Structures are given as structure tokens and as C-alpha cells.
Amino acid sequence: MSFEQSFNGKSVLITGAGKGIGRALALKLSQIGAKVFALSRTESDLQSLVNESPSIIPISVDLQDWDATKKAVQSCGVLDVVLNVAGVGHEEPFLEITPTIFDEIININLKAVVNVSQTAAQGMIKAGRGGSIVNISSRMAHRAFKDCSIYSTSKAAVDQLTKSMCLELGQHSIRVNSINLGGVWTPMWATTFTSGGSGRQNYDEYAARVVQRIPAGKPFIPMEDVVNTVLFTASDCTSMLTGANIALDGGYTVT
Known part of the structure; x- marks a missing residue:
């Protein structure tokens, strides 16, 4: 089964779609026939994305706002695929971490994944047609990097959340996986x-x-590799792939 066959006509929500990985995924998915909901807090990024691919549906919301985010996800209707791409990180020595830095990283990298996925999964379950959720994680979930303690912690939590979601949502035919990326x-x-x-x-x-x-x-990691890996993981080609933390890091975490 090709990506085109797997995603044509499917409804896909992508967080962090204004830049980088999220943007690349939005453009690719719209190109192969998916109905793409692109979520970002930066309206100018969304506008340039829509200018490039007019079929994309932009959603401007701050993921740190729980209620506004929930309403935004609900506005998409029943989703087939959710790609939790949005993330932030600060290089701060452990002894200099502030509550503001801690809250922003945890709110966006972890809490928003819970909110977006929970809301989308409730719709999938009600519709009774299953779905796929892919969380973007990092090699830092498994390897410590200097001055990245809270970012690493947030991604380690995402990996464990992925496994827990898999366990609880599998009965509803919802697959959940994470991709642990190296530098992209x-x-x-x-x-x-x-x-x-x-x-x-x-x-x-x-x-x-x-x-x-x-x-x-x-x-x-080339962006094309990231896009292809995420789409393969999210696609109907992988009906039994769930609960996995997939390393896309060139082998970094085996050394």
C-alpha cells in the first residue's frame, strides 16, 4: 500500500505545523490527498503554509491554553491521524532552571500531547473507526545532554505516555507510537x-x-527521512505497530 492510498481522504491533525518538521509533514500530506488541519500559534506561519498549499486548514491556538486547544481539536471533527509534532526546548544549566522555563517545556511537550490526543481519541472512539497517533520524541529521552534536563525529561515522559496510551487505546483500534529523533x-x-x-x-x-x-x-537526519518514517508509522501499512519508541537517530542511542 502506498502513502497515497493510505492517506487519501483521511483527516490528519498536525501540531507545530508552522515550521520545520510539522510544516514538511503538512505539505506532504496535503500533496497526497489528506485533509490536513495545521495547528500553530503563529498566524503568519499558517498563512504562508496555506499560500503554499491552499487545501490545508489552518488553526491558530496556543497549546498552553488547555480549553482553547480542546475546542480547536474538537472543531476538526473525527480525525484519523494525529501527529503531535509541536515542541520547545531551552538550553539551561540545571541550577538555572526557572518555573517559567519548566512550565513552558512541560506544557507544550507533554501536557499538550495529553490534551490533543485525549480529545482526538474521544472522537475516534465515538465514531468507532480507530485511528493512529504519532508523538515526536527525541534521542534525549534516552541519552542525557548537558543543559537539557527538562527537555530530556519531557521527552522521556512522552515515550512512557505513548506506551500507556497504546495499552489503553488499543481496544479501540487506536495505535500510538513515538519517533525518537536525532538532530534534524x-x-x-x-x-x-x-x-x-x-x-x-x-x-x-x-x-x-x-x-x-x-x-x-x-x-x-534528512527531513525526507523524518517525513517518510512518520508517515509509515502513522499509515495503514503498519496495523500491528503500536506502543513503540522508534529511534530515528542514525544509531546514536546504541553507542
Whole structure:
């Protein structure tokens, strides 16, 4: 079964759809015939997304607002697929973490996944046709990185939440998986590392350090790999794949 066959006519909600991975997924899914609901808190990002693909349905909401988010998800009707992509992270030493930083990371990376998935799953169960939920996690759920303690904690929680959701939603034919990503080459990374001068040097240092831990030999995961892995996991091609934390990191977490 091709992606086109699997997603054509399906209703898909993507959080964090304004930039990066979420945007790439929204564009690909709209291209292959899915009915895409793109959720982001940045209206200008949504507008540029719709300009590029007019069939996409934009939803502007702050995931930290529980009630507004629930209403936004309910407005999509019955969904077939939910892709929880939205996430934030701050590089802060453990001793300098503030309640504000803690709350933002946990609210968006974990609490919003609960809210969006819970609301969508209730609709799927009522409709009686099952569905698929994919949560974007990180290699940091399994490997500690300096100055990323709360981000890592939030992603470890997402992985365990994924397993718990699988256990409770499986009886309703709802599959739940997470994708543990390594570094993904996005416009943000490109701006950071290829601006010339010290940026170039920082990229070389980063790449040399990280590649030592990646058997596949590349410092970043190509966006196409991310899109294909998420779509395969979410698709009807994988009817028995559920409760998995799938590492897409070039082998980083086996070293």
C-alpha cells in the first residue's frame, strides 16, 4: 500500500505545523490527498503554509491554553491521524532552571500531547473507526545532554505516555507510537551553522563531535527521512505497530 492510498481522504491533525518538521509533514500530506488541519500559534506561519498549499486548514491556538486547544481539536471533527509534532526546548544549566522555563517545556511537550490526543481519541472512539497517533520524541529521552534536563525529561515522559496510551487505546483500534529523533536539518539549524565565520566553525565542531556517536556517519537526519518514517508509522501499512519508541537517530542511542 502506498502513502497515497493510505492517506487519501483521511483527516490528519498536525501540531507545530508552522515550521520545520510539522510544516514538511503538512505539505506532504496535503500533496497526497489528506485533509490536513495545521495547528500553530503563529498566524503568519499558517498563512504562508496555506499560500503554499491552499487545501490545508489552518488553526491558530496556543497549546498552553488547555480549553482553547480542546475546542480547536474538537472543531476538526473525527480525525484519523494525529501527529503531535509541536515542541520547545531551552538550553539551561540545571541550577538555572526557572518555573517559567519548566512550565513552558512541560506544557507544550507533554501536557499538550495529553490534551490533543485525549480529545482526538474521544472522537475516534465515538465514531468507532480507530485511528493512529504519532508523538515526536527525541534521542534525549534516552541519552542525557548537558543543559537539557527538562527537555530530556519531557521527552522521556512522552515515550512512557505513548506506551500507556497504546495499552489503553488499543481496544479501540487506536495505535500510538513515538519517533525518537536525532538532530534534524531544519532552517533553524541552517541559520545557526552556515552563517559564516564562527558559525561555520561551530558546525564543523558539532558535526565532528556528534558523528563519533552515529554509526550511520551523518550529523543530521534528512527531513525526507523524518517525513517518510512518520508517515509509515502513522499509515495503514503498519496495523500491528503500536506502543513503540522508534529511534530515528542514525544509531546514536546504541553507542
